[in-house]
Amino acid sequence: MKEARYFYVPDAAAVNELPAEEAVHALRVLRLKEGDELFLMDGEGCFYRAEVALATTKKCIYAIRQTLRQTRAWRGRIHLAIAPTKDMGRMEWMAEKATEVGFDVLSFLDCKFSERKTLRTDRIEKIVISAVKQSRKGWKPAVNPMMSFRSFIEHCPDNGRKYICHCYPEISRADFFSAVSCVSPAVRSSQDRRQTDADTPSSAEDLTVLIGPEGDFSIDEVRLAMAHGFESVTLGNSRLRTETAGLSAVMMSQLARRV
Amino acid sequence: MKEARYFYVPDAAAVNELPAEEAVHALRVLRLKEGDELFLMDGEGCFYRAEVALATTKKCIYAIRQTLRQTRAWRGRIHLAIAPTKDMGRMEWMAEKATEVGFDVLSFLDCKFSERKTLRTDRIEKIVISAVKQSRKGWKPAVNPMMSFRSFIEHCPDNGRKYICHCYPEISRADFFSAVSCVSPAVRSSQDRRQTDADTPSSAEDLTVLIGPEGDFSIDEVRLAMAHGFESVTLGNSRLRTETAGLSAVMMSQLARRV
Structure with missing residues (x-):
């Protein structure tokens, strides 16, 4: 089974591009191509299932396919x-x-x-x-x-x-x-x-x-x-x-x- | 307050000399002299308050002054x-x-x-x-x-x-x-x-x-x-x-x- 690819993208729903460092990892290390699936974490309670929409040498543009709201695992902060x-x-x-x-x-x-x-x-x-x-x-x-x-x-x-x-x-x-x-x-x-x-x-x-x-x-x-x-x-x-x-x-x- | 000096000495009650590595620490790092106080831990439930009886360049001979039995802090192993x-x-x-x-x-x-x-x-x-x-x-x-x-x-x-x-x-x-x-x-x-x-x-x-x-x-x-x-x-x-x-x-x- 292929390990799911998780990326930390604050405001993932508002932007449509991986931050520079995450893009390097996606493009050069994982060699993701257009149409490949990836998961975004916004660090504020949402994961997103997304797809690579455009992959250039430096940019990785994504399209969100599904919002996965997380549930808190403990009470209070x-x-x-x-x-x-x-x-x-x-x-x-x-x-x-x-x-x-x-x-x-x-x-x-x-x-x-x-x-x-x-x-x-x-x-x-x-x-x-x-x-x-x-x-x-x-x-x-x-x-x-x-x-x-x-x-x-x-x-x-x-x-x-x-x-x-x-x-x-x-x-x-x-x-x-x-x-x-x-x-x-x-x-x-x-x-x-x-x-x-x-x-x-x-x-x-x-x-x-x-x-x-x-x-x-x-x-x-x-x-x-x-x-x-x-x-x-x-x-x-x-x-x-x-x-x-x-x-x-x-x-x-x-x-x-x-x- | 001087930090108490603790040494790990298995069978501390049966022997009267620090193991080689502990002796180096006692003699060269802490520069303990005859009459100085030290604490021994046998790793089997006893601490000992001891005194340096003889300190040479490589050997540290001690005399036990008091046995301090420890109590277990949790039940079972x-x-x-x-x-x-x-x-x-x-x-x-x-x-x-x-x-x-x-x-x-x-x-x-x-x-x-x-x-x-x-x-x-x-x-x-x-x-x-x-x-x-x-x-x-x-x-x-x-x-x-x-x-x-x-x-x-x-x-x-x-x-x-x-x-x-x-x-x-x-x-x-x-x-x-x-x-x-x-x-x-x-x-x-x-x-x-x-x-x-x-x-x-x-x-x-x-x-x-x-x-x-x-x-x-x-x-x-x-x-x-x-x-x-x-x-x-x-x-x-x-x-x-x-x-x-x-x-x-x-x-x-x-x-x-x-x-």
Whole structure:
């Protein structure tokens, strides 16, 4: 069986041409010809079955034959905000794995004990898009530029639940997986109402989770977050590296919210 | 605060000298001197607080001052058997991450659709030991050499529950996380009896989970495993790479069995 050809094309329904990089892959690597079938993903909930209408050396024009609306695989939006590790390779694999597992937003935090103060989000974006295609995700996770911890906390929208994972035993911490697994009655009923409109995530079920740098958040950062409505949590008893903690938080969130 | 120095020393209580590689690290990197404190991990449930008794250019002799018995962080033994990916880097990070999260045994399977037929388990072993030290695990996961799928299935001990993850929709599959989360009354009562002896894992709570190669198990392999008592399961709706599936299976198992 021929492996279906998936291409990431934002606004696929509005344009009729593959973006330059995808066109190179279609024309030079896969050698697609007029009449060949291809699949487009717009990263916003739609796949399209299309056909090559015109193939030149550099351009690949398509015609859409069928719209395939995707259904969301988990309830609410899962937002991971993490202090990037010194070694970028570790952030890159985390971005790939978190995309495969399934989440919605990736933000990067500049914290007091951060060892990395700058980050090329364009590289992360490429890895995320590649993982979206490979794992056939209906929605592309958004990747935000790095911002200061304080600015993130102060501007984080007040939808759903917000959590900060940290290792300070002197601050009482709830278990993260238990916290995200327990859905309040109010949320349940909004979930029932959503049965006919599963594509619109309910903001009451949104969750944001913060993971600190190798040296953890500072205790003042934890207190600031808590003052802004973040719940103090732990991922469990395992001593995890930053990138493993980030992926664990995504896996637990996805597991708790999957439909 | 000085970071505590942890060394992996199998049979730490029976010998009194660091293994060659650990001695180099202690003497040349950390420059430990007589009287300095160090911590030994035997990988079998004990840490030891020790002191350098004699430091030469190549040898580091220690004296144990205190035995620190560790408590198990999850119930039963978690055994992951996986067909290694073509790209060894992907297996290596999975071994590191699974060790951080927590599991007991890693086996490698040679399957019909395997792209990799040989494997240097000594490299994996080194990565596992490094992750055991970094994440301060009381027990070192065992790493087994690669064996044929059939041989593994036929010789897999009959303790606990056994699962095979696959993607064949024509074979009914239970949800893996739900399956491992539900503990039978018989197991619960044996668990209660174990309260005073938490270090001895109960074989009734052991679990073995099989993850196939990039091209999945063959349908005959799935049927063979089922004929030998393996339950047919799925990890969920996400389309995961082999190494991500392996890590997900470990995370779900650990989450379901943590104490």
